[in-house]
Amino acid sequence: MKVLTLSFVALLFSVSLVTQAFAHTTVEVEQFEIEVGWGIEPPVVGFRNDFVFKITEPDENPGLKVGVKNAFKSMQATAKFGGVTKVLDIGSDPRPGHYFSHVIPTKTGSYSIHLEGEINGTPIDIDIPVEDVESTAVLDFPPTSGSSSDQDVAALKSAVSSLQQEVSSIKSGSGIDVSSEGAAYDYAILGLSIAAAAIILAVIALIKRK
Structure with missing residues (x-):
């Protein structure tokens, strides 16, 4: 009983x-x-x-x-x-x-x-x-240390930093004749690359904010 x-x-x-x-x-x-x-x-x-x-x-x-x-x-x-x-x-x-x-x-x-x-x-x-x-973090196991978007942002920041260093190197004239037509072309390409990377970085940041 x-x-x-x-x-x-x-x-x-x-x-x-x-x-x-x-x-x-x-x-x-x-x-x-x-x-x-x-x-x-x-x-x-x-x-x-x-x-x-x-x-x-x-x-x-x-x-x-x-x-x-x-x-x-x-x-x-x-x-x-x-x-x-x-x-x-x-x-x-x-x-x-x-x-x-x-x-x-x-x-x-x-x-x-x-x-x-x-x-x-x-x-x-x-x-x-x-x-x-x-x-999905409520069910993730093992928990992830960072999302893929965080990793993308970090990679883009690194790329932008690297490009900026190359532009600075060109401006300082370290081994490159900036007055030449070829150097001017390279300088323009680097500038466009930085702009493109910055735009992508901004888009990813906007998506993460939603």
């Missing part, structure tokens, strides 16, 4: 842990309870995931809830990221009241779902935030 009791307590404890692991957002609209979140958590940029929905209403038996069938018959779900939006294609889970929409998040940051329409005659118009999408 003691073994059964301890097993039951352990089961309840494990269930509570599983429930806490899902960072879903639940809202209530009149008699309906709407839960929205990610199918895989934490959500990571660039990896396929799902927006998942659970929509329930009170059952005939007090204290129980039942899944709402065909909840999206007259309701639309729109994913929002900043000023960008996308109307979602909703699929039905075999379990009543459970729905999903496939997605690959392409940016880290905050996402939300806007539901608009009606469920069985009840108007719905609400924004529901979901867990922020994180970079």
